[in-house]
Amino acid sequence: MNHLKTNFLLISVDALKPEFITDPQKFGVILPNISEFFINNGVFASKGVKSVFPSFTYTCHQTIITGTYPDTHGIYNNIMFDPDGSHKGAWHWFVSDNVPTLWKLAKEHGYCSASVAFPTSVGAQGDYIVPEFWWDGSPLDTKFIDAVSVPQGLASEMEKEIGRFPGGLDLTVDGDRRRKEAAVWLLRNKIKTHDNVRPFFMSTYFASFDETAHINGVYSPEALRALEQIDQMVGDLINTAYEISERDLVICMVSDHGSLDNxxxxxxxxxxxxxxxxxxxxxxxxxxxxxxxxxxxxxxxxxxxxxxxxxxxxxxxxxxxxxxxxxxxxxxxxxxxxxxxxxxxxxxxxxxxxxxxxxxxxxxxxxxxxxxxxxxQKAQHGYSEEFDEMRASFCMMGPRIPKGMDLGSCNLVDVAPTLAALMGIPIPTAQGENLCERFPTEDLQMNKK
The missing domain is CATH 3.30.1360 (Gyrase A; domain 2)
Known part of the structure; x- marks a missing residue:
């Protein structure tokens, strides 16, 4: 693969279970975009992705973006350990100082590096970073997000055209819709301007399926409808990524963990x-x-x-x-x-x-x-990573990636080294497997070119 002629889009759908991707009809859910892009035209892990310990959102997302286990990257929970309340309920919003992220490595190796609303991205080194962050759920959130965005002021510039960017406390479908609009705006107004010079690596995040499952149950009609709406947003985002560039595009969609009913x-x-x-x-x-x-x-x-x-x-x-x-x-x-x-x-x-x-x-x-x-909460994760119900999702499509190939199972730490290999970026700190090594020989050889 000619790495510097290929764009990369990483999409995280919180709590997306593999069975929703591989057998949506069983649950009465219709996911035309996910099915067409990834099941028909890409690789996927039908048996799911073994998450990390604990299988909790912030822990998992730092694993996704670094390819390391929690004992290495140092984020063990969503919320900081704080019995006395000294930190006022602060979360682990911040990127790990222990290991490099894909955002940092991509920027260092010639990519335009960007992210919208990805957990654990405050302080990330990149070109355009709008992190997940909040204060109290009020419009004050915008000022905090704007202050920690890269470059500073990016969030307020974006909001002049798309309206208020949702802080991390807005986990609704509407919040996801505005996260999608933010990602689309970034692609069209910032990343596109670099297209004739360098490719992009961009990460995005959708939260509403997880939140709706927490409230109503994993297989509730409300959660399934939220997932269908995320599918539409994923389709819009992918189509925009194709629209803004004539380069090749690799799309990787993952989740952080599964979920089960309490x-x-x-x-x-x-x-x-x-x-x-x-x-x-x-x-x-x-x-x-x-x-x-x-x-x-x-x-x-x-x-x-x-x-x-x-x-x-x-x-x-x-x-x-x-x-x-x-x-x-x-x-x-x-x-x-x-x-x-x-x-x-x-x-x-x-x-x-x-x-x-x-x-x-x-x-x-x-x-x-x-x-x-x-x-x-009616449903939860954070349970043992050995539980089948905690299995996350992985699928990927793009040039020289096999179509319709089932990888079986893999590990959450495999995401970063796989993407790094496709991008031509060394990531020696990663503790996972390069899943491209499982591709048929002809695809593997083409990816090494």
């Missing part, structure tokens, strides 16, 4: 409070903590406040032993921090990690019953 919530912090590791006042507001559980959907990490507090460490160890042995508590696995880091490549700063059974979402509440069937 039937219970469990609250490990209730157990920690009962063990004397969390103290509350008369209104049940936390006064102090010596150990804290922070959720990541179907998992949680537990950290000691003071690693030299041996009394608390002993109490916590005893509680973890109890959770391992008692029945009917919704816990599938109790991992030590070393087990989580060495065996699962996640939660490197945890003392313990709890992995829930299917359908038992973990919450951060301190008070109330440990287990309840009163759900906060």
């Amino acid at each position: 039937h219970h919530c469990i609250r490990p912090n209730v157990k920690l409070k009962e063990a004397g590791l969390i103290s509350v006042d008369e209104q049940n507001h936390m006064i102090s903590w010596r150990a804290w559980s922070q959720r990541a959907g179907g998992t949680c990490e537990i950290r000691l406040k003071d690693s030299k507090d041996f009394e608390s460490r002993d109490k916590l160890s005893l509680l973890m032993d109890q959770l391992r042995t008692e029945g009917d508590n919704g816990i599938l696995e109790v991992l030590t921090g070393d087990q989580a880091r060495l065996n699962r490549k996640g939660f490197s700063e945890a003392d313990y990690v709890l992995v829930a059974q299917k359908g038992y979402e973990i919450r951060d509440d301190i008070c109330g019953d440990y287990m309840t069937n009163e759900l906060i």
